Amino acid sequence: EVQLVESGGGLVQPGRSLKLSCLASGFTFSNYGMNWIRQAPGKGLEWVASISSSSSYIYYADTVKGRFTISRDNAKNTLYLQMTSLRSEDTALYYCALITTKGFAYWGQGTLVTVSS
């Protein structure tokens, strides 16, 4: 069974940093591209970043480019999102998701990031 478990969320002040993790199991992590997607309270879904299976290809939404860094450790089956210079508008539930040719086939349960002073 595919499982994606996010962690690392919390309350952080504007301008500070936070690192999210997503531990994957139930599939061969190193074979799949992974993504971060966020959802602000009461709002829709926003794709944040993607990383290919071997980290060769990385993409970011313009809203986070230059502030967020996606990475992965295939030996640890873990996806990361390093977030810096956080803003109030980054407040959201952050999901990691496995992408296949079908789209986002599997999602984690999300980890909440709240940016507030």
Add this chain to the structure above:
Amino acid sequence: DIQMTQSPSSISVSLGDRFTITCRASQDIGNYLSWYQQKPEKSPKLMIYRATNLEDGVPSRFSGSRSGSDYSLTINSLESEDTGIYFCLQHKQYPLTFGSGTKLEIK
């Protein structure tokens, strides 16, 4: 960037009725379009992939179709468990973009 224009934003439908949601793509995305259902406090769930394919385990009353740049999700004979918010996603090109969502309620 590819814009996905989703409509309606919300709707109330009677049990047993047929209901259709549409996403219009601003550029060609081929069939790289998927549909997701999100229940309150839950993660989104893949329902339809590559525009017309039913994901395993999804009831057959759900279907997807395409007409040019318009992509539709149809629910035949609505059941109470179908309430939630539905999103489309294009994954043809980065940045990946979602539709704004359709909130489906039972009348």
